[in-house]
Amino acid sequence: MSTPRTILTVFGTRPEAIKLFPLIHALEDDPRFRSRTCVSGQHRGMLDQVLEIAGVVPHHDLDVMQPDQTLDALTARLLTGLGAVMDLEKPDVVVVQGDTATAMCGALAAYYRKIPVVHVEAGLRSGNIHHPWPEEVNRKVIGSFAALHFAPTETAAEALRRENIDPATIHVTGNTVIDALHWITARIAQEPSLAQGLAGLEQRFAGKRIIGMTSHRRENFGEGMRGIADAVKRLAARPDVAVIFPVHLNPNVRAVMNAELAGLDNVALIEPLDYPHFARLIAISTLMLTDSGGVQEEAPALGKPVLVMRETTERPEGVAAGTARLVGTDADRIVAETTRLLDDTDAYEAMARAHNPFGDGKSSQRIAELLADRGLAG
Template sequence: LDFYDEIHRRLTDDLADLYFAPTTRARDNLLKGFHPAEQIYVTGNTSIDAVEEALSPDFHSNLLDGLPDSHRLIILTMSRAENVGEPMRQVFHTVRDIVETNPDVELVCPLTPDPEVMSLAGEVLGERDRIHLTKPLPHKDFLNIAARSTLIITDSGTIQEEAPALHKPVLLLREKTERQEAVDVGAVQIVGTAPTSIQQAVFELLNNERAYQKMATAPNPFGDGHASAHILGIIEDYLKAK
């Protein structure tokens, strides 16, 4: 599937008149593909527009309303195929230990409907104080709960883009990322799935305010939430000039 996706992407690139790159790194990749510089515009990612639109200052949910205001919230999402099995078991044990040793920490873990994932989560994290296993959350609900969180531990790609818009540090359960921009600005830290690496990173963020603020206030490399307006303006100008 990835092979055919890449073929379609390359064909579309060759047919396009305008290129809207979410980041300067994406622009540079287009230039390396010999696409004309005058047709490339760095606009930010429209996913950040969606984040801004989804956030609600008066958002309520049974989950959030049941958490003490003084408690810190960690969100864990983990679903990539390469992490299912022993890596996932290690991570679940690690975050369980983190919750148990920090009495003011709550963990929210939305689970993908995968039998092995649900079984592992139930075995390691189920029926534990301050650990909340949930079904997959609607996107708007997830973003508003993430906005209330202290930090996010994930192997997701999309969350690496969304979390900087929420000013939430991300600890990435991978060895590398296709969204290197977020790592470069300091909004995302790659920790892999080794328990020691995760424990040290979480401890630092929970106990070192300077380290926390450095990640939380990192500039968002994926845009300012106005990508759609930028793109619309460029298209209008282009069509007027035709």
């Protein structure tokens, strides 16, 4: 039997951990691989929650975050820290996911060592280098030299082909976030206690239609956040509506939301949720208001319409399929689009029943097979 190839999976944020733990499980269970993991700690508490529930114990933890750290300082620490891990592990392949600073720096550190880079969730493009910022450029950097591109959808694959990426290196796999959602939903069914922390809010808002909400994008800081807060305040004035809003830790989000929304009867500003509770929030919500990328993929898997509070999305498949709609950060538009879904049953059902274009829950196994078949050499 041939020697197992060492796969170093690099990640640092909560969304990366959610989208990579099913693949890490697949690699760990496969004798063809020696799976190693390195986390940067770009998110800390939120990252650790996912690692714990998923049973992933990293082999390396850089813990890079510092208060008020600039992007260039973070990039420098990531690049040197991840490079040192690669010098120690000498992996045959480095796997990165998505578009974070950790992913970009992990890919770049591997490239500097001539280690093949595998990009999970490749090919997402908004077409605007400032929206989302800096993620659009991060993923374009990775895409410029990755050895394998695992695109979640045909739309993402076509975006890569338009950039003259070798078609032989592009594979449509679906998105691993659907694998993760299926996994956690099954866990919650077996262990309901994993997601009982919302029971008090469910009881408090019994009989109301719950709007689940997230907001954290850098490009929305300032005027955008104020528009979002104004919209939520107006929506929450409806007696039949309640908003559950896990507020991101970033002070640019918290300061605005606490000033505008704290104390409103129909708004629950709560601490960020761990993964089981966030899956539960989607499940109990009528619809999701978000500027997140992952929620655009997750909510349709549970039949929940998504209103995306951004001007562009790198996930146009959801808009095309009818599972998501771009509404920007203008308060009037957010209120109008949300009201339409709340008051027009046909409009709601059209979004809720639309086919989720992002995957079938088997993406991680496809990726593992492709990694085994392709025979990438260090």
